[in-house]
Amino acid sequence: MAGSRFIPDRGLTARMVTTMTLLGIVYVAFIVALILVGMPWWLVALIVVGFAIVQYFSSDKIALYAMGAREVSPDEAPELHAVVDRLCAMADMTKPRVALARSDVPNAFATGHREHRSVVCATTGLMRRLDTAELEAVLAHELSHVAHRDVVVMTIAGFLGIVAGFLTQMGLRFTLLSGGRGRDSANPALVALAVVAVSAVVWALSFLLTRALSRYRELAADRAAAYLTARPSSLGSALTKITGDIARIPSRDLRRVEPFNAFFFTPAFTKSGFSLSQLFATHPPVQRRLDQLADISRQLGSGA
Template sequence: MSNTWRKRDTGITIRIIACLSILALLYIIFITVLAYLGLGYLPIILISSVFILSQWYFSDKIVLWSTRAKIVTKDQNPNLHTLVEQIALVNGLPKPKIAVVNSNIPNAFATGKGHRSSVVAVTTGLLNLLDHDELEGVLAHELTHIKNRDVLVITLASLFSTIAWQVMQFSFFGSMYGVGRDRNNGGAMLIIIAVSFITWIVSFLIIRAISRYREYSADRGAAQLTQKPKSLANALLKISGNMDRVSAREVRHFEGYNAFFIIPAISKESLFNLFSTHPPVEKRIQKLLDMEKSMER
């Protein structure tokens, strides 16, 4: 096996640019059709502006609040702070804020709009489960997400999906409550709903494609940074193996935030690969083990 994994991962940049370009083109077509069919520019601008501003300013705060993540100081958890600080220093990144989630689910995530506003969060379940090297691999994975600005990219990409969904709902309820009583208006509303639905589906699938590749890229970045791919592989194996031991109620609470987690907080039986935000954990582990073999040569 060659050492090509050591090189800079330009694949994620190419894929993100391609996906966002497709989404932008789709969004232009979407807006053009809506305007042509009579949905005024003012409602479109208002809908777009509200959701863009909301996602931009409040997305990270909502994630922290919803997951019950609490920011911890260095005095409260010196070991965790020291480990994150060392990894950030090697990456040339400002040290992110650190949060802990009081949950038995072993997991971690990163959020924030930029390098200086980023937060790395870990659960108490993760801290109790992993050893030092495994935890280092997980933290390096999350810091790679921050370095690649993955959270910002996913937020921007999800705008298209969110706006399409809201316009679809607006059109659907508008047709129900009298806007579509006229035959011509009714036909226009059906076209708007259909175009919105197609836009939402395509956006949904593209976002998942980006999310899946960024997980591979973050695994690879963590392996490059720590030089311990096997430790991250062991961490992924432990996390996925212990996920089913968590109560169903606790898992349901966190399911809506799976795009942020290093491993989806759902049981293996309910994981549908087509709609998953993450690639299969078995494939991720195998890639990391292949990297470990490459380093030994």
Template sequence: MEWKRDWGLTARVLLTGFLLFILYLVFMTVLVVLFPSISIFLIVGLAVVMGLVQFFFSDKLVLWSTGSRIIAEDEYPELHRTIEKLCHEADLPLPRIAIMQSPVPNAFATGRSPKHAVVACTDSIMRLLTRDELEAVLAHELSHVKNRDILTMTLASFVAMIASMIMQSFFFSALFGGNNRENGAAWIVVWIVSIIVYALSTLLMLALSRYREFAADRGSALITRNPRALISALTKISGRMEAVPPQAKAKVEAANAFFIIPALSGNTIMELFSTHPATEKRIAALEKIETEIRGY
């Protein structure tokens, strides 16, 4: 079965992106009306700079935060051969490959484009999964690369970054327009609007992130032609994750948005806002894809 778009999923991604764009336009209109001055453009400019840093250095930042290291081919020849084969199937250039020493069984991909991608997995996931299961997980990560998800999520985070910066700068509003009562009232309105925009944009980003996981699962199934292997891998990883000590999961929690399954320690608010769909829903979607591939 050749690589095909899931148009229902694509429509949801486009709708989410459109809603983020509308939210951005509304937010900027409010800002310009209340503060028709250079300060607003300064905030937007800073957000652009932060976005560019995130985009161009995401691979280095994620590798650093997770303690992953790039490996040579002779260190893990089997892993290199597997990823090379999958890249051939997916029509992708070979990414840099990294290993992360952690008891948390997981994998991730990062990088601003297929030519600057990194695919990494933990040493524990290599011990946990069979060859076919690991291949399916790596194909999932390569699908993120093929779909340019780092670019998608960086653009999606732009509105939230602006809202966050304005929320914080509220407490330093004197730097952006004086202390008169009228200006202070305007800043209170902007601060309230910023909180609302930040909450809505975050919810939309989380929805977009969940859609991208479904898309990467689908990509894995099409690359390997073996969705059952990814179903088995997701089941194993989820089961094993419950046995991993919370302290170990807490160490890598900051990179949860990149992982194939988030490592939630149970000690943060992150469990209230999931970047990933429920494993049960992912398995149900993969079973439908299996039916498509088998043709019955």
């Protein structure tokens, strides 16, 4: 956050530190458990380090590729670059790379492991539906994620989930192929069951921790964007417009982008996943976000 004019958020910082500490403890325990059931420590270390290197240096490229997005120049997307330039000047922050995704789903996201390597991306559906003030508010929300460095935290948290799944499969296969010849020659079926049980606990804990952090970080980004632009009503208008239009997007299009819900400005849910989204949501309820923006609007005296 050094040098940025986005309002500091000690609550967000404390939650990020707490979440990463707890996730670290959980995954160290998970790795130790795999080693104890007989998986070689060097193999576990190789997998973790390998995934970490790939994720750290390629997370932005992977995200853009998966979304069908590409980096665009000011000549290719002058309106988008103009808004990002203006916001970066207002926030006194380094301008990230700018990308555009050819998708009718109206949304935006930011990714990247460091501020000067970050990318802010908008979809063509978002550009078509929002006016300039609304687009500025949404992109301010995304830039605040970069300024607060919570993009990095969520990327790492997601990486840990991928590693856990991969290590679980490796642990099960190693146990079954080795015939359970661990340190105590346990029955391979029992060892495999133990690996599954430990993995389930690890996944559940990491899932709950990252979802709780994700909901708070969205409120923090809304708050930072509203104060930076001094137009919370524009962010509220964009949020209302986007969530209303997403409900009319075909389910097959929503399914393609659902894996990015934790990084999106607002989640894209298909009808079938709605109940679980309320129970373990990546974002707070829309009304909660609108209520916060209304409170900020009253504080700024700008009208709701």
